Amino acid sequence: MSDDTPLIRINSNSNIRKYSEDESEYYLDQDDDLSHYGLFTKFIAYVLCIILGLGTLYFFTIFLPDTFIPESTDLVGIQKISNINVYLNPISQERVSELQMGVKNVGSPEQYDEYENENEQDYQSITDSKLKPVERIILIGDIHGHYTQFRKLLSSINYKKETDHLIVLGDFITKGPDSSKVLDYLIANDIDCILGNHEYYVLQNYALFHNLDQPFFVIPQENNDISLAESYEFKIKDNFNSDPEYILARKLQPEHVKYINHCSVIKHLGDVPVVKSKSTSFAPGIAVHAGIRWDLELNEQDPEDNLEMRSYLGPYFNETTSDPSEEDAISWSKIFNMKQKERASNGDNTLVVYYGHDAHRGLNIKRYAKGIDSGCDAGKQLTAMVIWKESHISKKGKENILFKEKSFQVQC
Structure with a gap:
C-alpha cells in the first residue's frame, strides 16, 4: 500500500468510521451543514x-x-360621616330576658317619669321617621380576621339580623387567619361598618397593585352633592411584596373592595345611654375606629386622626398621636370624657363616642368614651357592646323608657 493512500480505520469499540488525513479526524456520520x-x-x-x-x-x-389575579374595581370616595339607617324600638323586660341580656338596673324604673335627655331632643321625632326599627344596636371591636371568635360572639348575644343592627368598628380584617371569611359574612348579612386604619392600608395597597388612584375622603352634603376632604400620600414600604396587607389586597375580589370602600370614618348612632352613678340619661352617640378631637366639629375632623390616634398631646390637647408613649401624651378618651362632663355641667350638648383600635388599654368604658378593642388578635377577648331601649310600666301605669347597654366578651 502506498504512503499516499488514505487510511480507513474501523473502531472496534463503536460503529463509527473515522477518516484520517494529515493527523486530523472527522466523524463520517456527522454533518454540521x-x-x-x-x-x-x-x-x-x-x-x-x-x-x-x-x-x-x-x-x-x-x-x-x-x-x-381577581378583576379590579375602581375606588370611590370614602364617606367621612354617615348616618345609621335604623332607630331603637323599645322592648319589654320579658323580651330582654328572652335575649338573655340580664343587666343591673341603674336606678328604679319609677324614677323615670319621662325621658332624661342631656341635649333636649324629642326622641319621638326619631321613631316617626322612615328609619327601620330594631331591637338592639350591636357594636363589635377589632376582629382582625378572627372569624371563629366573631361567630362565637354573635351566637353568645343571640344576634338576629332581622331585629338587630350590627356595626363592626374597623380593623375587621388583617393579622388574623380568616379575613376573607369575615368579609364574606359581613357582605352576605349586609352588616354595617366603620373604616379602620388597616382597612385603609389595604385599600391603599389595592390601588397600588391595580394601578388605580389612591383612596380619598368625601363629605356628603344636604343637597346630595359631595365635597372632597383629605387625601393622603401612600408611602410604599421597602418590603411591600411581603407585606401581609399587600398580599391580602392582591387577593381581594371586587365585592370585598366595594364593601370596605363603603365603610365610613364616623357614623351617627342616634341617642345612646349616658350612665351615671344613680340614673341614666341619653345623648347622641357616634362610632369611630380610633377617636376624635374634642375641640373640632365632626365635619372638621381629620380622617387620619380618626383612624390612627390613641392619645392627645399636652399641654393644650389639640394635637394627636398614635404613640401613647410619646412625651406629654395622655389617653384621648380621658381628656374627651373630662371635656364632655364640663359641657354637661354647663348645660351644653354632649357626645358619646364608641371606638376600637386601642387594644393596649383594653375594654375602657367611660361615661362619654367607650373603648371596646379588647385585644382579640393578642389572644385576649373580642367584645360586643349591646345598646337597647327598655320599656317599664310604673305602679301608676305609666310607661317609662330606659336606655341601656351591656358589654359581652368571648375568649380569643
Missing part, C-alpha cells in the same frame, strides 16, 4: 417556534392573571 433539511421542514420548525412563543406570552399575560 443543515442544508440537507428541506424548506418545508424549516417552515414547520419556524411556525412551531412562533406558536410556542405566542402560547407562552398568552399564558403569562392573559391566562395566568385572569386565573389567579
Whole structure:
C-alpha cells in the first residue's frame, strides 16, 4: 500500500468510521451543514417556534392573571360621616330576658317619669321617621380576621339580623387567619361598618397593585352633592411584596373592595345611654375606629386622626398621636370624657363616642368614651357592646323608657 493512500480505520469499540488525513479526524456520520433539511421542514420548525412563543406570552399575560389575579374595581370616595339607617324600638323586660341580656338596673324604673335627655331632643321625632326599627344596636371591636371568635360572639348575644343592627368598628380584617371569611359574612348579612386604619392600608395597597388612584375622603352634603376632604400620600414600604396587607389586597375580589370602600370614618348612632352613678340619661352617640378631637366639629375632623390616634398631646390637647408613649401624651378618651362632663355641667350638648383600635388599654368604658378593642388578635377577648331601649310600666301605669347597654366578651 502506498504512503499516499488514505487510511480507513474501523473502531472496534463503536460503529463509527473515522477518516484520517494529515493527523486530523472527522466523524463520517456527522454533518454540521443543515442544508440537507428541506424548506418545508424549516417552515414547520419556524411556525412551531412562533406558536410556542405566542402560547407562552398568552399564558403569562392573559391566562395566568385572569386565573389567579381577581378583576379590579375602581375606588370611590370614602364617606367621612354617615348616618345609621335604623332607630331603637323599645322592648319589654320579658323580651330582654328572652335575649338573655340580664343587666343591673341603674336606678328604679319609677324614677323615670319621662325621658332624661342631656341635649333636649324629642326622641319621638326619631321613631316617626322612615328609619327601620330594631331591637338592639350591636357594636363589635377589632376582629382582625378572627372569624371563629366573631361567630362565637354573635351566637353568645343571640344576634338576629332581622331585629338587630350590627356595626363592626374597623380593623375587621388583617393579622388574623380568616379575613376573607369575615368579609364574606359581613357582605352576605349586609352588616354595617366603620373604616379602620388597616382597612385603609389595604385599600391603599389595592390601588397600588391595580394601578388605580389612591383612596380619598368625601363629605356628603344636604343637597346630595359631595365635597372632597383629605387625601393622603401612600408611602410604599421597602418590603411591600411581603407585606401581609399587600398580599391580602392582591387577593381581594371586587365585592370585598366595594364593601370596605363603603365603610365610613364616623357614623351617627342616634341617642345612646349616658350612665351615671344613680340614673341614666341619653345623648347622641357616634362610632369611630380610633377617636376624635374634642375641640373640632365632626365635619372638621381629620380622617387620619380618626383612624390612627390613641392619645392627645399636652399641654393644650389639640394635637394627636398614635404613640401613647410619646412625651406629654395622655389617653384621648380621658381628656374627651373630662371635656364632655364640663359641657354637661354647663348645660351644653354632649357626645358619646364608641371606638376600637386601642387594644393596649383594653375594654375602657367611660361615661362619654367607650373603648371596646379588647385585644382579640393578642389572644385576649373580642367584645360586643349591646345598646337597647327598655320599656317599664310604673305602679301608676305609666310607661317609662330606659336606655341601656351591656358589654359581652368571648375568649380569643
